[in-house]
Amino acid sequence: MIRRIGALLLPLIALSSIPAAGAGEDDLTPLLKAQTVMISVSRESGGTEAGSGIVLCQDESQAYILTARHVLYGKPQGTAHEADASEITRIAVSFFTNLAPQVVENKEERVITKQRAGKDRDLLLLSIPLQSVLPATAVLSTAPAGSGREAQGGEPTVYAIGSDQGQGRVATSWAFAPGKLIRQDPEFLYHSAPITPGFSGGPLFDESGALIGINVSITNGIEIGAEPGVQYGQALPIGPVIETINKWLPGNCLRNVAPVREIAYETYRRAMRAVSIKDWPEAERLMGQSLQYLPQEGGSVHLQGMRYTTYLPRYHLGLAFYKQNRCGEALREWGRSETQRAIQDDKRYDKLRKFKKRCVATLRREIQKAVPTAGEVR
């Protein structure tokens, strides 16, 4: 277990240095991509198509990947375009930044176990041989998709990760697509993340990085009462999906998922220890890591014993900067509205105001020193 935790944390730390694409540069993107695989399928007809999948968990020898059935077999059963499984000549499962070696199956060597989830569900569970320990597997959302933000008004943010097919339908990289959750019903989640066919079978995450759905198709807005002519992503909600496939998963699979939030909280606990013993450089490093894992502040973190505290990595990162006389960086972190909102009801808010005031004064003095007086110019 210790080996496993260590193996999980080390690559995560390494992941933190991976540049992320687009808007998610300072958020969970690398971690979410690490959970997502690209699936390339070659057929006798000569074509190669790409889809995506999400790693639910892994044990000593296998990784369990959830994807859409049509990624391998084409259109859902019963439609005119369903592919014949015997036409598949090669399946390749690739991991983000080669976190694990690519797993390849061809007609001569069958190594991937495939479990269809019923006749009318576009789901497929793959179990592939894997010795490498992946840095992250999916953490399932414990709440209905979007329930947190809907209560606050506004559309919840979602992230889709999938294969960026590039030109010629050959998957080349992992794409990150942020969007909003537009609508949901018991069968599907509809979102505005701009997904392409390569996202098929790939994950849909909520703002905290929890898995909320599996992307299966794209639909026109007019069909869901949204803006006509606009394409929206369509995903299977993860709750019913898990109910369907749980029987094929090892008993400890969903308990052993490496939860992003847990890793973030564990890092935050270590960071709070650094704060407590006034090791400010270490506090800065660990608070920064916590933010990479879980940028959204708020929620209770268990520190130890009966001590719980609000998850405030940005506030404490600012504090670490402040204690190291780096007021500019401190003010930048404190300036984030989330921090102020999270602590506005407790005494830390008064401290924050005091620190900010001192920082502003310090910066003014530094600016005054830096700006030459008229006499000096002369």
Add this chain to the structure above:
Amino acid sequence: MQGKMHGKQMAFWLLGCCLAAGSLGAQTNDDINSGLQFNFSTPGARSLAMGGAFLALADDATAAYTNPAGLTNLTVGGSEVSLELRQWRYSNVFTQRGHSFGGPSGVGVDTISGIQQGESKSEVSGLSFLSLGYVLPKGFTIALYRHELANFEAGIESEGALTGVGDRRGNGERRLFRIFPARSTLDLQVVNYGFSGAYELANRISIGAGVSYYQLDLASRTERFFRAEQDADHDGDVDADDDRLSRQPGGFFGPPDLLGDNLNNVQTQEGDDDAWGVNAGVLWKINAGWSVGAAYRHGPDFDIKARYVYGPRGENPGQPASPNLCTPLQTRNCVGGQGILHIPDVYGAGVAWTMSEGKTKITLDYDRVQYSQLVKDLINILAREVNDFERSDYKVDDANEIHLGFENILGIGSQLVATLRLGAWYDPAHTVEYTGPDEPLRTRFRPGEDEIHGAAGVGLVIRENLQVDAAVDISSRIKTASLSFVKFF
């Protein structure tokens, strides 16, 4: 600091001796033997509610006493101040009346076959724990604390049982004895002022140690009332008139007469001493779920003084049963003197299992309490034992305590965290038992009974910086209620 009586045993002994000391009939009173209670349970309402199973958790400032290595937990949460109020309700069981080692004679009060136990209640409350845990730079953690190791009061009145077979004149199969009716009071308090420190080594292993300055305040007094004259009417003969008078209050077969002119002897013990003790511990957090801990506490040794003096009805009013005072080295041909109260050493180990991100904890501790130290330097305070005292006749076994605790967070909000706790522990009998040939002493110093304690409690953390806990621990002999407050910084 020589010649100390061990804590409970010593108190038993002293009280028992005082009560038991008597001339001639040498009736002693062991009623108070089972009365003394040391509070070896771990401080804190949270720990109390978890059955005292806290060695492998030790995650608040009470760790300073329980397992100082656990103080390193504070480096994650920060410094804290805690305060605990406790109330103890004791049920003191003693030999009240009856007849052992033979059947009742049917004369006077001697009509009860077997021993009947008496029971008295006492109640004590006070500030049982106060601490400041402080986190220093570089990961060192220190704590200052005050802890009430013992806080006990008892008051009993025994009617005096009989032992043996025969008549009051000494005729018969075995000599007939009447244990003197007695009135006893005891007030015992042991307080320690401690300083502990801890540091986390590599691999999640923490070590800690502490030193404590203990203060003892002990006062007891036992008055035994009895008219032992064979020639009760002082007419020069021991005849039927004397037998009739022996059935009157205060007589051999009569009900107790606790009036001053009937006072046969008085035993007192006094302790006003201080001593040093140490404790140490280790804590290994194997992973996020499991931790193990172990700790050792060395109990202090206190000097106490015991006295035996005959009363107006005694053999030599105003004089002791022997001109010689006992010491731990001189145990024969003496009575009373200077003894040593050994507070038993305690060592133990525990394991804790934490689940659900700290929401649920199950703890299990094993503690060995070296109660046998109580009789290590026992001194004689019984008149009947002046020439026959054998320390090895008195024994008390070390106790193997098993503690089990459970804690579950019921709900977590930004303003409130609510917790439920349950616990239980096995408290083996640890009263002083006389195993020698003397029947009256075997009647007085009888083996105790094992007990199971049940515990429960609730806790609240308010606005992340104030913790309030309440707990009860209940057994047939002791009921403890606790309320504690912890302020986080």
